[in-house]
Amino acid sequence: MHKPFLFFGTPYVARDTLAGLMERGYRPEVVITSPDAPSGRGLTLTPSEAKVWALEQNLPVLAPERINRALIESLAQYGAEYAIVVAYGKILPQSLIDAFPLGILNIHYSLLPKYRGASPVEAALLNAETVTGVTIQKMAFELDSGDIVAMKETLIGPEETTRELRTRLIAMGTELLADTLPAFESGAVTGVPQDASQATFCGRINKSEGELALSGDPKRNWNKYRAYAESPGTYFFVTKEAKRLRVKVRTAAFENGTFIPKRVVLEGKAETDFAELTKAGWTPA
Incomplete structure (x- = not known):
């Protein structure tokens, strides 16, 4: 009992x-x-x-x-x-x-x-x-x-x-x-x-801590993605002509020392492959 x-x-x-x-x-x-x-x-x-x-x-x-x-x-x-x-x-x-x-x-x-x-x-x-x-x-x-x-x-x-x-x-x-x-x-x-x-x-996490710089340290980006995958999530910004939009990272990989976003969500759009964004002319800010 x-x-x-x-x-x-x-x-x-x-x-x-x-x-x-x-x-x-x-x-x-x-x-x-x-x-x-x-x-x-x-x-x-x-x-x-x-x-x-x-x-x-x-x-x-x-x-x-x-x-x-x-x-x-x-x-x-x-x-x-x-x-x-x-x-x-x-x-x-x-x-x-x-x-x-x-x-x-x-x-x-x-x-x-x-x-x-x-x-x-x-x-x-x-x-x-x-x-x-x-x-x-x-x-x-x-x-x-x-x-x-x-x-x-x-x-x-x-x-x-x-x-x-x-x-x-x-x-x-x-x-x-x-x-x-x-x-x-x-x-x-x-x-x-x-x-x-x-x-x-370790304290509470702010949403802003999930921002990635794709031109920065790839291992740091990978660790951030792993740490914040559940909440608050990770994101980066892309530009095209005069536009600057946020991109949420859904899945990513770390291959040969490189951080690679896989599935992403462009602000206001449906989930897609990151490669499709680059083909469409979007460039990481």
Whole structure:
């Protein structure tokens, strides 16, 4: 019989983790997620991916605007011994962390203390890492500074982008967490403090960071393409006569030391081969 716990999470990363945990028999007392948010061109209020899935499984769901004393006090009714947090999207106050007898576990998609912060998968690819992994940490108030409960490494494939790598890391993290929970629930797990002197950081990514200069460093362009393939995407500009338009990169390759856009979308047009743009007289700016 598993001890009662709460689950905090918002995007598909959290949804897929929760699904994997439930397959292993770990069903939370309640799912706490971000409030419905405007989405799409029509800015329609849309529930989080974790919320949609949880409701389909008949799980109780809370979507508070903020974490305050009233919310923390209300969570006591669930009698949870601990909580799991995966990509929740809000900073958890110390009062919430202290509210659980066993604490809060978090899956972080890097080998902590490397790449603390919001974009560890992107950072690993951007910096041409060949090894990354997942870390289960016991949360502390300082960002990604908690004691390490479990860790697992994996090689990064030379062609992997965030799409493929994140999918693998989600599955790895879910399996590692599920394997760790029996010992954690029994009190047999002792976390290992991080070496803060070795910490590196990665922040939120702006859309402008996805701009490529095709005349620039080809390896840098390739790493950017791999890192930002899922979001925010990469792009460059082309010119033709007096026009200057943006081109989104859908697929690309790195061959013989050269970055080669393959499938692209010219602003206002349908997806096509990059070669077709050059044949039509468009030149990279």
